[in-house]
Amino acid sequence: MRFERREHRPVALVIATPLIAIASALAIAGVLIAIAGAPVLEAYWRILQGAFGSRLSATETLTRATPLILTGLAAAVAFRARLWNIGGEGQFYLGAITVAWASSQLFGDLPSFVQIPLLLLFGAIAGMILLLLPLWMRLRFSVDEVVTTLLLNFVAVLIVSMLIDTVLKDPLAFGWPQSQPVADAAMLPKLLARSRLHLGLVIAVVLALVLAFVQSRTVFGMQSRAAGLNPQGAAFAGVPLGRTLVIVACISGGLAGLAGAVEVMGVQGYVTTELSPGYGYSGIVVAMLANLNPFGVVLAGLFTATMFVGADGMSRSLGIPSYIADVIVALSLLTMLIAVFFTQYRIRR
Amino acid sequence: MSAVFDIIASAGLWAAVLRIATPLILGTLGALLCERAGVLNLGIEGIMTFGAMIGWLSVYNGADLWTGFLMAALAGGLFGLLHAGLTVTLGLSQHVSGLGVTLFAASFSYFVFRLAVPVAGTPPTITPFQPIAIPGLSDLPFVGPAFFVQTPPTYLAILLALVLAYVVFRTPLGLAIRMTGENPHAAEAQGINPMVVRYGAVIVGSALMGMAGAFLTLSAFNSFFPTMVQGRGWICIALVVFASWRPERALLGALLFAFFDGFQLRLQTALGGAVPYQLFLMIPYVLSIAALAVMARRARVPQALMQPYRRGER
Numbered sequence: 001m002r003f004e005r006r007e008h009r010p011v012a013l014v015i016a017t018p019l020i021a022i023a024s025a026l027a028i029a030g031v032l033i034a035i036a037g038a039p040v041l042e043a044y045w046r047i048l049q050g051a052f053g054s055r056l057s058a059t060e061t062l063t064r065a066t067p068l069i070l071t072g073l074a075a076a077v078a079f080r081a082r083l084w085n086i087g088g089e090g091q092f093y094l095g096a097i098t099v100a101w102a103s104s105q106l107f108g109d110l111p112s113f114v115q116i117p118l119l120l121l122f123g124a125i126a127g128m129i130l131l132l133l134p135l136w137m138r139l140r141f142s143v144d145e146v147v148t149t150l151l152l153n154f155v156a157v158l159i160v161s162m163l164i165d166t167v168l169k170d171p172l173a174f175g176w177p178q179s180q181p182v183a184d185a186a187m188l189p190k191l192l193a194r195s196r197l198h199l200g201l202v203i204a205v206v207l208a209l210v211l212a213f214v215q216s217r218t219v220f221g222m223q224s225r226a227a228g229l230n231p232q233g234a235a236f237a238g239v240p241l242g243r244t245l246v247i248v249a250c251i252s253g254g255l256a257g258l259a260g261a262v263e264v265m266g267v268q269g270y271v272t273t274e275l276s277p278g279y280g281y282s283g284i285v286v287a288m289l290a291n292l293n294p295f296g297v298v299l300a301g302l303f304t305a306t307m308f309v310g311a312d313g314m315s316r317s318l319g320i321p322s323y324i325a326d327v328i329v330a331l332s333l334l335t336m337l338i339a340v341f342f343t344q345y346r347i348r349r
Numbered sequence: 350m351s352a353v354f355d356i357i358a359s360a361g362l363w364a365a366v367l368r369i370a371t372p373l374i375l376g377t378l379g380a381l382l383c384e385r386a387g388v389l390n391l392g393i394e395g396i397m398t399f400g401a402m403i404g405w406l407s408v409y410n411g412a413d414l415w416t417g418f419l420m421a422a423l424a425g426g427l428f429g430l431l432h433a434g435l436t437v438t439l440g441l442s443q444h445v446s447g448l449g450v451t452l453f454a455a456s457f458s459y460f461v462f463r464l465a466v467p468v469a470g471t472p473p474t475i476t477p478f479q480p481i482a483i484p485g486l487s488d489l490p491f492v493g494p495a496f497f498v499q500t501p502p503t504y505l506a507i508l509l510a511l512v513l514a515y516v517v518f519r520t521p522l523g524l525a526i527r528m529t530g531e532n533p534h535a536a537e538a539q540g541i542n543p544m545v546v547r548y549g550a551v552i553v554g555s556a557l558m559g560m561a562g563a564f565l566t567l568s569a570f571n572s573f574f575p576t577m578v579q580g581r582g583w584i585c586i587a588l589v590v591f592a593s594w595r596p597e598r599a600l601l602g603a604l605l606f607a608f609f610d611g612f613q614l615r616l617q618t619a620l621g622g623a624v625p626y627q628l629f630l631m632i633p634y635v636l637s638i639a640a641l642a643v644m645a646r647r648a649r650v651p652q653a654l655m656q657p658y659r660r661g662e663r
Contacts, residue, residue: 002660036464084444137638137645141645142645143641146444147583147587147641148638150580150583151580151584151634152638154631155631155634158630158631159631162625165625321459321464323456324460327453327457327460333448333453334435337445337446338435
């Protein structure tokens with residue numbers, strides 16, 4: 001038995017790929033649910049209900065999807081150029097704490113329409129800086145960026161933990177380590193009254209559209225793809241590899257930093273070390289599920305948020321640990337990898 | 350300054366260094382074995398988490414400690430089989446597959462643990478491995494209590510480092526593994542099956558990672574809690590580069606690293622809150638990054654690392 005590269009990829013197969021992958025992941029997770037002693041179909045029905053059954057849960061799912069779309073875009077844009085940015089989590093936190101600092105110490109008095117764009121920019125720049133260091137180490141010392149970006153996640157969370165314990169600590173938080181709140185003028189407008197859904201979702205979707213345009217219609221998009229597919233060939237063809245990677249890193253780190261900024265300004269209003277339940281890491285899965293396509297990231301972000309929000313309700317009513325959501329999402333990543341492989345290869349005896 | 354000296358002169362520090370180093374030694378050896386055969390295994394963080402969980406759960410359910418350790422190794426090997434299937438047979442990106450394995454293994458660990466052990470106020474515990482004093486050697490002044498009163502897995506880890514150093518550099522099997530990592534086509538021309546070697550190395554390497562995790566719950570602590578691996582897996586990946594893919598240097602690297610870790614813990618107590626404790630906690634991660642920068646240029650990477658091997662394809 002051997003694998004043979006397909007001459008062309010049938011469009012129907014490419015479209016069906018994520019659906020097949022997610023269906024397989026749900027089937028495997030179904031076995032786990034059954035072993036845990038719960039009715040499988042009912043469990044999935046409850047997840048759907050928990051995520052979309054009411055106005056409150058639906059807006060909650062969309063709110064949860066917002067940072068996932070942003071960190072998903074961050075991973076997708078980097079992975080396409082084979083820049084393995086696994087540091088989304090750290091970039092998220094650095095973006096978040098920078099916003100809390102800038103709003104509480106610098107721009108708190110500025111009106112919303114000036115302050116909000118400024119803060120978003122600051123959050124994005126913070127994320128960029130955290131990714132530029134590993135990129136520099138890769139270009140200068142050829143250090144694999146996977147490990148450096150990963151280790152910086154821990155450093156970033158510790159920096160945040162230190163700041164909210166000391167200089168940025170909110171004196172009104174009854175001794176809890178939490179940052180000073182951002183100004184009221186810094187909070188993103190709500191999309192719907194009586195919900196947590198905020199402007200961040202629009203920002204995330206618009207950025208996905210912009211990124212899709214940049215990747216498919218600009219010279220830079222072509223160059224970043226070429227840099228990923230075949231670095232030597234690209235360099236020979238005159239693609240400035242270093243410069244392309246720096247721009248990719250700025251976009252990727254910037255998006256992850258922005259995700260943190262948006263989460264602070266849209267939902268919480270202040271920073272704790274529990275701001276992110278692993279959005280940076282989930283963003284990697286979201287990007288892979290989307291096969292690195294920006295439109296796909298929006299859908300994959302929605303799928304992932306559905307699992308996370310829905311699993312909570314299901315967990316309460318059926319007694320299945322809510323970690324099943326993480327299991328389903330991780331399994332989807334693995335099944336997606338295999339499914340994508342079979343769109344590119346066929347089995348030959 | 351005298352605080353620093355007191356810390357370094359205490360046998361307690363050095364005993365702790367060996368303890369802290371043990372999971373790093375086992376994990377680094379595991380990652381090193383995979384990479385020597387040409388496969389990067391970023392599944393390590395998740396595999397360690399699963400090993401920690403399954404080892405603990407086995408003992409909690411009545412198995413003896415060594416059986417728990419073995420279960421962790423077996424579970425690690427199974428995840429290695431998964432990673433090998435994805436990267437060796439299908440030739441998928443080793444980066445992406447490893448991350449997938451890590452995410453799956455970690456979330457699966459939490460799920461199984463929550464399923465087996467309902468939420469409780471205090472986490473349930475087991476009786477872990479007890480330190481064994483090596484007769485004769487443990488009576489030596491200073492050196493005895495520092496190095497020769499350890500739990501059995503620590504002795505095992507050091508032994509394994511020496512065994513692996515011998516196997517990799519002094520046996521035909523080691524030559525086959527190194528050739529597969531350097532140039533699988535040449536290996537195949539010599540009658541070695543690179544696929545088999547890669548599968549074997551990834552499975553055994555991952556089993557070592559599972560043991561590294563089990564040390565945490567069966568020897569260093571007595572309970573399991575999510576996120577207890579805390580980036581140790583990633584530090585192991587960095588240590589492989591630091592060790593230039595040599596088992597005996599992996600042992601030294603892990604010990605050096607553990608020294609700084611044990612030292613910062615004690616310094617933190619000695620300075621008593623004068624400096625934010627988070628700065629101390631950052632040291633291991635910053636040190637790993639620094640070690641990578643220093644060593645990466647000098648290190649000789651296995652030439653076929655991260656390159657999928659397909660018969661008849663170049």
